[in-house]
Amino acid sequence: MRSGTVYTETVIYSAPEAFAAEAPYQTAIVSLEEGGRVTVRIVGERVVIGDKVVEVEPRDGVGFFEKKAA
């Protein structure tokens, strides 16, 4: 599974139609260890810039990441 560092993040309260039922939820742009950046969903504990995160599962082509255990 992919892992990386949080480059930036936000918690979304006002969601588009397709995601309205899931709000609030956190998204982040992650700088991947393998190189490049990707926009992902964060599950579990909220993260901040600089946190290490790891992919839990890809769902419909979207990465779901969680904070890496210290």
Next chain:
Amino acid sequence: MRPVAIIGIGKTPFGAFQDRDLRSLAVEAGEKALHNANVRPDQIESFYLGNFAGPSFAGQNHLAPYVSTALGIEGVPSTRIEAACASSGSAFFHGWAEVAAGINDVVMVVGVEKMTSQSTARVSQILAEAGDCAGEMKAGSTFASLFAMIARRHMYEYGTKKEHLAAVAVKNHANGALNPDAHMRKAITLEQAMKGKPIADPLNIYDCSLISDGAAAVILAPLERAYEFTQKPIRVLGISQASDYVALDQKADITTFPAVRLAAEKAYRMAGVTPQAIEFAEIHDCFTIAEIIAIEDLGFVKKGEGGPFSFEGNTARTGKLPVNTSGGLKSKGHPVGATGVAQLCDLALQMRCEAGERQVPRHSLGLAQNLGGSGATCVVSILGVV
């Protein structure tokens, strides 16, 4: 290239108009511009329409001739330009190019959007289509969330504070309160702006522009013919359009917009002026952080200083560089496809000393910056009095 002038302007009020459709708004703005320029419809030689999502918002496509024929403009080229929130800035760029190149003399550019017939969640969904739908938007992003992530990183790298963002909203609402055509004519306090309903952290409702209906129009002609139509022509001194990645996560540094810097550099060079010579500006404040980054990328302040510069009042009507005397997208409103041309109309109003209570004393050289998406398109225009 021939020097080009704006010879007429026209705008509808911006707001939520239940009884108005897309075409009636566009026609109202176009007819006002024709009247303002003393031009008949049969004198228009080419027509451009800036519109982002008429097909999604209003269920109508083939919009350019749909609007131009309703204005009595028949037979001539009629072209729609889509570039997200920069649609009508881009339409203006292409209309300008046609006149500058000598292809046609009298060209009309209209921008329009009819947004309020849909729910906010549906509007967010349609706006999201201006992002990367296979990537960032699939993860649940909204445009507010993209600019929220930009704000977070700008805060992290430069120490920009929530108060700095709020000060932009307070200033733009103060200006919009004096604009009879503004959507939300309401002054707000810093405390209110700090405590609005959360949208996407750190942005709240007061950091976000409005969902509006509206249209704006300008008519262009070669400068050498401008006085046939008006005593107050406004010259297009410099203009450029630039582009960048659609997906925010493809950009090396999200605290700056390369398309803004590229468009600005070319526009300044064409106009033969420096950023410091600009006397006032209409800036694309789709979100408060966007205004702060724009004044950095346009060279008005150094990178990272946009927040404190705004917070200290320098961009107020009475400051050294008045920004968004119209109220900006924040208070005037943001009917997406109308915004680029509306900014030019607002510059022209100041330059003709027709801006009423919000008139600024230095108004001979103005700049408009129109941004599409999270920075994938930018149009920068520099106008001057003749």
